[in-house]
Amino acid sequence: MFQKILIANRGEIALRVLRACKELGIQTVVVHSTADADAMHVRLADESVCIGPPPSRDSYLNIHQIVAACEITGADAVHPGYGFLSENAKFADILAAHNITFIGPSGDHIRIMGDKIEAKRTAKHLGIPVVPGSDGAVTEEKEARRIAGEIGYPVIIKASAGGGGRGMKVARSEADLVVALQTARSEAGAAFGDDAVYIEKYLEKPRHIEVQVFGDGAGRGVHFGERDCSLQRRHQKVWEEAPSPALNAEERAHIGGVCARAIADLGYSGAGTIEFLYENGEFYFIEMNTRLQVEHPVTEAITGIDLVHEQIRVASGGGLSMRQEEIRFQGHAIECRINAEDPRTFTPSPGTITHFHTPGGLGIRVDSGVYSGYKIPPYYDSLIGKLIVHGRNRVECMMRLRRALDEFVVDGIKTTLPLFRDLVGNADIANGEYDIHWLEKYLADKD
Numbered sequence: 001m002f003q004k005i006l007i008a009n010r011g012e013i014a015l016r017v018l019r020a021c022k023e024l025g026i027q028t029v030v031v032h033s034t035a036d037a038d039a040m041h042v043r044l045a046d047e048s049v050c051i052g053p054p055p056s057r058d059s060y061l062n063i064h065q066i067v068a069a070c071e072i073t074g075a076d077a078v079h080p081g082y083g084f085l086s087e088n089a090k091f092a093d094i095l096a097a098h099n100i101t102f103i104g105p106s107g108d109h110i111r112i113m114g115d116k117i118e119a120k121r122t123a124k125h126l127g128i129p130v131v132p133g134s135d136g137a138v139t140e141e142k143e144a145r146r147i148a149g150e151i152g153y154p155v156i157i158k159a160s161a162g163g164g165g166r167g168m169k170v171a172r173s174e175a176d177l178v179v180a181l182q183t184a185r186s187e188a189g190a191a192f193g194d195d196a197v198y199i200e201k202y203l204e205k206p207r208h209i210e211v212q213v214f215g216d217g218a219g220r221g222v223h224f225g226e227r228d229c230s231l232q233r234r235h236q237k238v239w240e241e242a243p244s245p246a247l248n249a250e251e252r253a254h255i256g257g258v259c260a261r262a263i264a265d266l267g268y269s270g271a272g273t274i275e276f277l278y279e280n281g282e283f284y285f286i287e288m289n290t291r292l293q294v295e296h297p298v299t300e301a302i303t304g305i306d307l308v309h310e311q312i313r314v315a316s317g318g319g320l321s322m323r324q325e326e327i328r329f330q331g332h333a334i335e336c337r338i339n340a341e342d343p344r345t346f347t348p349s350p351g352t353i354t355h356f357h358t359p360g361g362l363g364i365r366v367d368s369g370v371y372s373g374y375k376i377p378p379y380y381d382s383l384i385g386k387l388i389v390h391g392r393n394r395v396e397c398m399m400r401l402r403r404a405l406d407e408f409v410v411d412g413i414k415t416t417l418p419l420f421r422d423l424v425g426n427a428d429i430a431n432g433e434y435d436i437h438w439l440e441k442y443l444a445d446k447d
């Protein structure tokens with residue numbers, strides 16, 4: 001087992017990982033920018049190293065500084081959290097070259113899944129159902145027309161190097177297609193330095209359903225069920241739940257089994273998430289994230305398994321701690337992402353939190369890195385905490401969520417808490433009847 005883990009992140013996830021390390025009796029080092037000297041994870045860590053000024057590229061993305069911090073403190077492993085360097089294959093390779101363990105998959109697996117065309121090809125090869133579309137990159141107008149004609153309109157053009165919901169264009173007819181192809185290519189080139197784009201069938205009313213998987217790197221793979229993350233704004237997840245209100249037990253076992261086998265065959269190591277769009281009973285792979293996800297606590301709630309413990313165990317060579325049949329699902333969980341944003345316009349609202357009071361009681365978990373008197377710096381993303389609620393079934397979970405939202409107090413800044421108080425009283429949400437466009441429509445109608 002590791003003696004000392006360096007946590008290369010900030011905010012709630014840095015604290016989340018720190019807690020797991022403490023429970024396992026592992027020493028912790030955190031790195032931070034000058035803007036985060038007062039952050040909770042810095043206060044609670046055994047050691048901390050300031051690695052640079054506020055901008056991420058000079059601190060949380062500065063590989064040399066982070067490797068230097070490992071060497072100075074003698075850390076033998078790095079947990080990257082999510083975002084920042086968590087899906088940076090070069091970072092994983094550099095750590096390996098320094099004999100420091102990256103708590104995550106190999107650089108090669110990160111590379112394959114980071115290139116969407118390559119990821120889709122690999123998924124298909126592993127027997128995972130994919131969205132019908134082009135086999136690889138498309139550059140010629142004529143070819144684009146042929147493929148779109150075959151799969152049928154509407155189609156979506158996506159950047160191979162895209163991420164965070166950027167670099168996508170929908171074409172509803174052949175007339176749209178030519179313009180969409182050109183704009184998608186030039187935008188992808190400008191935004192990602194890679195103008196490779198591909199075409200797939202555009203699904204009109206899908207849900208976003210993702211499967212949590214784990215591999216031991218030696219041919220074993222398990223799944224931890226699915227999460228439904230269909231409630232999104234600008235392709236950013238807002239509310240996540242497990243299990244999905246849309247799946248039956250048979251569908252769940254089927255897609256879980258497909259994913260677990262794929263992970264085993266790939267020889268994948270650590271945590272991963274295989275994301276699908278789901279429509280009319282069919283699953284369509286869109287991408288795989290090779291890291292811990294923001295929404296992992298809903299899976300922890302219904303399985304009772306600490307996924308960060310499991311990541312650390314697998315990375316240290318201890319293998320998976322359980323077999324598939326030992327993973328049991330209990331009840332229902334919902335996560336609300338609480339952002340420091342105006343709940344109507346979604347503009348960031350940094351500043352000082354004058355009062356912070358979190359709800360408690362059975363089935364309530366709050367993962368947050370903030371406290372009363374904490375000043376939110378304006379440099380990073382606006383997530384300040386996550387409320388995760390667990391109940392014996394979805395009805396109980398929703399009742400408990402409503403109560404927890406009423407208890408939650410964040411004064412001094414604006415947050416998205418009022419949005420969740422509205423959602424929890426909505427009939428479609430209560431019935432679990434929503435697709436990936438539902439939230440945007442709801443917000444537009446409210447205005």
Ligand code: ADP
Binds near residue numbers: 287
């Ligand atoms: P990113 O890496 O940028 O998040 P994804 O491939 O995961 O890109 O897609 C992000 C979102 O875009 C999906 O959650 C979905 O809302 C939409 N999307 C992607 N592909 C399709 C498709 N074929 N049909 C309809 N919507 C899609």
